Amino acid sequence: MLIFMQVLGSLALLMYGMKAMSEALQKMAGSQLRHILGAMTTNRFTGMLTGTFVTCAVQSSSATTVMTVSFVNAGLLTLAQAISVIMGANIGTTLTAWIMSLGFRVDLTIAIYPAFFLGILLIFSQRRRYVGDFLFGIAFLFFSLVLLSDAGNKLDLSHNSAAIQFFSSFDTSSHSNILLFLLIGTVITCVVQSSAAVMAITILLCSTGVLPIYFGIALVMGENIGTTATANIAALGANTQARRAALAHLLFNVIGVTWVMCLFYPFVDLVCGFVGYDPTNDTLTITQRTSILPIALAAFHTCFNVTNTFILIWFIPQLEKIVCLFIKNKNKKEEDDFRLRFIQVGIMKTPELSVLEASKEIQSFAERIHRMFTMVRE
Secondary structure (H helix, E strand, O other): OHHHHHHHHHHHHHHHHHHHHHHHHHHHHOOHHHHHHHHOOOOHHHHHHHHHHHHHHHOOHHHHHHHHHHHHHOOOOOHHHHHHHHHHHHHHOHHHHHHHHHHHHOOOHHHHHHHHHHHHHHHOOOOOHHHHHHHHHHHHHHHHHHHHHHHHHHHOHHHOHHHHHHHHOOOOOOHHHHHHHHHHHHHHHHHHOOHHHHHHHHHHHHHOOOOOHHHHHHHHHHHHHHOOHHHHHHOOOOOHHHHHHHHHHHHHHHHHHHHHHHOHHHHHHHHHHHOOOOOOOOOOOHHHHHHHHHHHHHHHHHHHHHHHHHHHHHHHHHHHHHHHHHOOOOOHHHHOOOOOOOOOOOOOOOHHHHHHHHHHHHHHHHHHHHHHHHOOOO
């Protein structure tokens, strides 16, 4: 029971560390990231690179996607531009998986305590406060990975006959079982709203040898779909174009998972071959598994998102048409009704975006008043 609570506590620390680190990075960047997001989207490729850069910078694809949806809602990005940014965000989020794999392969204890000490010193400094917040966030992240790895060692899952028997009861060669674990990954990520936490658990289970790599990769694919829930929730109160952008994020990942499922075993074997791991080799020691399996999972996550992006980036107009079919324009009377068009209630609002939305709203009302004056008889 104590070990189970340690696992839960480690995951809570992980989620808090990721959140603190992401928020600190966003505060340090201020409006610059949002300016980049709005300005550097002249074509699909610059949009993709912008999404990748911003997500790597803030360490949160959800933050980038929600930011993008807000920009679409404010009329600052077109739907096509938003889709390219979202594709880039999917590539940028793969950096998190590599950080996770590093945490399971390397003893990070030596870096944790100096980060905590330096962070607390900087937090009390007005000019470097956000740097301190960032160091605290990354220290909590690394600390959670150390605790999670320690909990995995204490659980000794590799010698837990019940756990081994449970996962062994699922046939790794069955597509239905792969689909089952994919759905499990999707549901868990939707519930906890953190793909990083689910990725950490996946790495822990795979590195102990309890969970076969095929099922672990299915969970990773499910995480890609589950993480789209945040943007879709954020877009519930937004306008039509913003909801389309959020739906495009979901559609992009679903299409990617679909084609990977069709080529699942060859694709997984190919990626594992890149990192020197044979999925059919059951003779690896615990140390070898801990060393290679986190890398294999991170490599698959990267290959999947990069390949999916470079396939679908050529079909952005088609994706745009599909989401427009699902979410149709409201009738003209409703669109022209006297209501706020750009200012919306959302779950993730920022001062910069609120000011931009207010500016767009004022401009919209100015245009409406101008039209009204043209109707007045002299």
